[in-house]
Amino acid sequence: MRVCVVGAGIVGLTAAFELARRGATVDLFERRAGPGEGCSFYAGGMIAPWCERESAEPIVTELGLEGLDFWTRTLPVAERHGSLVVAPPRDRPDVVRFSRRTSHFEECDQRRIGEIEPDLADRFPYGLFFAQEAHIEPRAAMAEIARALGSLPNATLHVSTEAPAADGYDWTLDCRGFSAREALPDLRGVKGEMLVLATDELKISRPVRMLHPRHPVYVVPRPDGSYMIGATMVENEEPGRVTARALMELTGAAYTLHPAFGEAEIVETGADVRPAFPDNLPRIRVRDRRIHINGLYRHGFLLSPALARRAADIVTKDARFPEFDR
Amino acid sequence: MGQTNDDPLTFYGERLDSRLLVGTSMYDSPAILADSVRASGAEVVTVSLRREAGGAQAGQSFWSLIKNLGVRVLPNTAGCRTVKEAVTTAEMAREVFETPWIKLEVIGEDDTLQPDVFGLVEAARILNREGFRVFPYTTEDLVVAEKLLGAGCEVLMPWGAPIGSGRGLNNPYGLRSLRAHFPGVPLVVDAGIGAPSHAAAAMEMGYDAILLNTAIAKAGDAVAMAHAFKLAVTAGREAFLAGPMEARDMASPSTPVFGRAFT
Numbered sequence: 001m002r003v004c005v006v007g008a009g010i011v012g013l014t015a016a017f018e019l020a021r022r023g024a025t026v027d028l029f030e031r032r033a034g035p036g037e038g039c040s041f042y043a044g045g046m047i048a049p050w051c052e053r054e055s056a057e058p059i060v061t062e063l064g065l066e067g068l069d070f071w072t073r074t075l076p077v078a079e080r081h082g083s084l085v086v087a088p089p090r091d092r093p094d095v096v097r098f099s100r101r102t103s104h105f106e107e108c109d110q111r112r113i114g115e116i117e118p119d120l121a122d123r124f125p126y127g128l129f130f131a132q133e134a135h136i137e138p139r140a141a142m143a144e145i146a147r148a149l150g151s152l153p154n155a156t157l158h159v160s161t162e163a164p165a166a167d168g169y170d171w172t173l174d175c176r177g178f179s180a181r182e183a184l185p186d187l188r189g190v191k192g193e194m195l196v197l198a199t200d201e202l203k204i205s206r207p208v209r210m211l212h213p214r215h216p217v218y219v220v221p222r223p224d225g226s227y228m229i230g231a232t233m234v235e236n237e238e239p240g241r242v243t244a245r246a247l248m249e250l251t252g253a254a255y256t257l258h259p260a261f262g263e264a265e266i267v268e269t270g271a272d273v274r275p276a277f278p279d280n281l282p283r284i285r286v287r288d289r290r291i292h293i294n295g296l297y298r299h300g301f302l303l304s305p306a307l308a309r310r311a312a313d314i315v316t317k318d319a320r321f322p323e324f325d326r
Numbered sequence: 327m328g329q330t331n332d333d334p335l336t337f338y339g340e341r342l343d344s345r346l347l348v349g350t351s352m353y354d355s356p357a358i359l360a361d362s363v364r365a366s367g368a369e370v371v372t373v374s375l376r377r378e379a380g381g382a383q384a385g386q387s388f389w390s391l392i393k394n395l396g397v398r399v400l401p402n403t404a405g406c407r408t409v410k411e412a413v414t415t416a417e418m419a420r421e422v423f424e425t426p427w428i429k430l431e432v433i434g435e436d437d438t439l440q441p442d443v444f445g446l447v448e449a450a451r452i453l454n455r456e457g458f459r460v461f462p463y464t465t466e467d468l469v470v471a472e473k474l475l476g477a478g479c480e481v482l483m484p485w486g487a488p489i490g491s492g493r494g495l496n497n498p499y500g501l502r503s504l505r506a507h508f509p510g511v512p513l514v515v516d517a518g519i520g521a522p523s524h525a526a527a528a529m530e531m532g533y534d535a536i537l538l539n540t541a542i543a544k545a546g547d548a549v550a551m552a553h554a555f556k557l558a559v560t561a562g563r564e565a566f567l568a569g570p571m572e573a574r575d576m577a578s579p580s581t582p583v584f585g586r587a588f589t
Contacts (some may be wrong), residue, residue, distance in 0.1 A: 055354045093492075100546065188356075188387030213490050213540075235356075235388035278391060279357035 001025065003315060004169040008035035008157065010043070010138070010300045011293050012175035013145040014070075014308035019173075020155035022316050028149065029164040029219035035157060036142030038177055039272035040300055043138040044220045044230045047071050047302055048083050050104040052219040056110045057281060059323075062297060063306035068134060075148065077141045078134035081206040084108075085114060086124040086237070088256065094211035095126050102279045105130045113217050119202050119258065135220055138301060174292045176264050178275040184207050184285070184294060189237035189273035192298075193246035196222070197254060199264035208256050217253035224323045226267060229254045233298075257258045274298060284311055284324040291315070333567065335534055337481050337512055338427070338459040340398075343370045343563060345529070346559045347400065347514065348552070349539025356391045358548050363395050366552035371397050372429050372537065374404040375419040389422070402429035406444070412449045416458060428453060429461045429483070429516075429537075439489040443470045447477055454478030463516055466500035468507055475511065482511055483537060486528065487518025490540045494524035496533070505532045522551075522558030529562025530570060 001024040007015045008030035022111055026278040032038065049064025070077040085105075087095045099105065106112075107126040114121030116129055149155040158164070174180055178189045204227065209218045220228045232246045247269065254261040277295040282303055285292040291311055296303050313319035335342045340412055347370040353359035363371060365374065392399060399420035401467055406412040409432065416428045434442025441464055450460050454477055462474050466484045474482060484504055487493035496500055507511060515528040518539040525536045536559055545551035 057354075097544065188391075237387060278354075278355065278360070280355035 001171075001315065002169045003027070003171045003173060004164055005173045005175060006164060007038070007175035007177060007179070008032075008124070008146070009038040009175065009177055010036070010040040010142060010304045011177070012297060013149070014304040015143055015173050015175055015293060016155060016157075016177060016306040016310050017075075017145050017149055018305075018312040019303070019315060020149060020152045022204075024065065024074060024312075024314055024315065026149075026155040027164070027169075028052065028155065030157065030159050031161050031163075031183050032159075034159055035146045036139060038179075039274055040138060040142060042192065042231075042272050043300055044134040044194070044207070044228055044269045045138040045141065045301055046083060046218065047078055047134040047136060048130065048207065049133070049302060050102050051083055051133065051209065052299060052302065053102045054098050055101075056299070057279075058063035059281065061305065064299070064302045066306035066309065067302045067304070068132075071136055071141070071301070072134055074305070075141075077144050078136045079206075080132075080134040082116075082129055082131040083133040083135070083204075083207040083209065084113070084120075084127055084129055085209045085211065085318065086113065086120065086127040088212040088259075089125050091211055091213065092126060094213060094216075095128065098211060099128055102130075103129070104132060117204055117206070117208065119204060119260075120208070124257065133207075136301060137223055140158060140223070141301065155206075156253055166223065170289065172290045173311060173315075174290055175294070177294065178273045180275075180292060180294055184283075184292060187275055187294060188235075188278070189239075190276050190297065191234040191236040191238060191271060192231040193234075193242045193250070193271040194232075194269070195242075195247065195250055195266055196226050196228050197261055197264035198224075198226040198261050198267045200225060201260040201263065202227075202258055204258075210253055212253060212256075215249040215253050217250055217257070219254060219257060227254075227261075227264075231298075237273055239273045240271055242271045246271075263280060274300075282307055282315070282324065283326060284321055286314060286325055294296075305324065333563070335512065337461070342369050342398075342535075344556075345535040345563055346525075346555055347372065347535060347537040348542060349537070350374075350392060351539060352543040353548060356388065359543075360391065360395055361549045362542055362552040363397060365549045365556065366542065367384045367556045370400050371395065372400045372402045372539070375401050375415055375422060397475065398427075399423050399425060400427050400429050401425065402463075404429060405433065407433050409445045409449045409452070412445070413452050416449075416453055417456075420458065426457060426459045427461065428458050429463060431463045440485070441465060443568075444469065446470070447473045451477040451478055452473055461514070466497055466504050468504060471504060471508060475508070480511070481514065482508070483514040483516035485517040486515045486524060487520075489517045490522025491518055492541055493518055494520055495527055498527075501528065501533070502531055522554045525555055526558040526562035526565070529559055530565045534567050535559075553555050 005028045020026045108127040207220045276297040348368045403412040403415040432445040487496040513535045514535045519538040
């Protein structure tokens, strides 16, 4: 069985990894300078199947549980300290709404929040703690998969600007994200902007989401002590450009979470386009011998392990998943 | 739609059958947005230019999703804080959405998002002169309303409560007074509506239509809530036309007491 995987973002990497582990001969092609340099590069890396239910369908939680298992057991790069949801006193209705739509959390008062994240003590009167959730550093996670692929004799990563030749393969997996749009007319882009702040005045150990009616943000700690602050959601397909407004919203919200962010150094800003279908749910579309895995929207790292498994079932077991082939 | 055909609403000479206008932001997905708009029966949706079109007008996919809804678009100047910003945004919106309709917002205060009514009147004057059909987002203030009409507006959109607050009609007295002062002007309660009962209450007062977004988009089931609002707006309108009874202080038996057997 020879399989060509196009695109070495998180979807292509997990798909190639899953297929190679099952014994297929896999060629993974990437036209950028290396793996993981598309929109996955800017991901938050929250493996939060229960939190995501706040704005996503139940299937996202279901598939996300497989993702949680993948990142904590199959490829154990995740930190598992749970995630915390807080809101300033006047936005308490947003916490109530969040709690109504989600599950698997502990309701926290001010004291409990201080136990979980001491630096956030006395800052927020209510919160929700999702103890079983995890987070990863997306770039390190992708490098780890690439390394794992490199150690398998039946997998090869090709970094080249030339389009891969489709002949000679039993299957082609198209994992190009928004770049596959010409083949997927109902795919749209949802722009996201992020930044990374570095400060040693603050120690936060798990992702914290701060709810706000207009500018909800999340803060994800990185292993080097910096913090990824994300992310805007704009129905707009322009990549690359970080607006002043976005920076204002993200830094303003980070500052509200903790004033120490006001003195932090901005070490990175970034923007890219998330691929999404109209219902914001992923697809695995089988067309002849070509499989499109796309539309993971905000949930690339959360959902890609489950989708990779299903795509591999199609290739190796002739399985079909009509619920994702719409 | 359909059941109130003999009671149309007119904005700038355009006839509408539905008296519910809905916003398009904050939905969990465009698919849920589309289903909600259909369930609401709305014939007009508001779209924010600033957020969705971007500098390079790259929001083409979202825009074509909106177009496919088959409804009229009322672009808005949401988030604008100055007259100049609002006017520029309106001009861009006219080009992008190919309509002279504009929901004019000039925000004066960040916490309450309440309109800067001085800037609003000035921007309305400029835009009306440029041939726009202006739908100003205003307060229930009578003098401001008068000035907006003087600036050429033929529709007024007073708030019920601050945007996104879901508090309903904060000042029913003021809203009644506005309605009474301008019996011939189409008045739309815009912003602050949280529950269908709020929408029905405004319609019972004689308001011509309701514009809302968050109450549907952030409901547990947006599509079901959209339908609930459709029913509430229709109920409120029919109640207004039917003429609600006057409240009184004492009980008034609905069956005669006189002649009833002693028990």
